[in-house]
């Protein structure tokens with residue numbers, strides 16, 4: 001069965017997640033407040049909708065509660081990221097992954113029920129460091 005995802009916020013990170021999930025054949029609902037972003041993803045994601053994820057009514061109308069896994073990729077607006085996560089968890093979305101800007105942001109997200117918190121730059125930095133070390137080991 002096809003799994004259903006939603007990606008909220010189509011900045012560099014959200015856009016990349018959305019493109020990859022779509023390329024893998026997943027059913028993806030792309031959401032952003034900006035029309036320009038939605039126009040860009042109209043032919044990439046299964047559905048692309050202009051909406052403010054902090055608007056509870058709009059999220060309800062989109063049927064977000066029925067989606068298996070929602071990725072919140074809102075960057076700078078920490079308040080919007082927190083409020084969106086809160087709404088999704090109150091709606092009963094099973095899996096919510098959120099991009100965090102800082103350790104404080106992460107702490108709040110976990111407290112309000114985010115299932116997974118990621119720091120793309122920090123996590124990728126760690127991965128690269130480990131891969132550099134293992135490549136060095138192989139070189140010797």
Ligand code: ATP
Pocket residue numbers: 008009010011012013014031032033034037051052053054073074075076077080
């Ligand atoms: P990246 O580093 O991945 O590019 P960023 O940290 O610069 O991301 P932003 O550009 O701040 O992230 O936000 C990512 C996207 O989230 C933007 O396209 C923005 O329009 C969208 N966004 C911000 N707030 C909301 C909201 N309340 N509802 C829906 N989309 C939102």
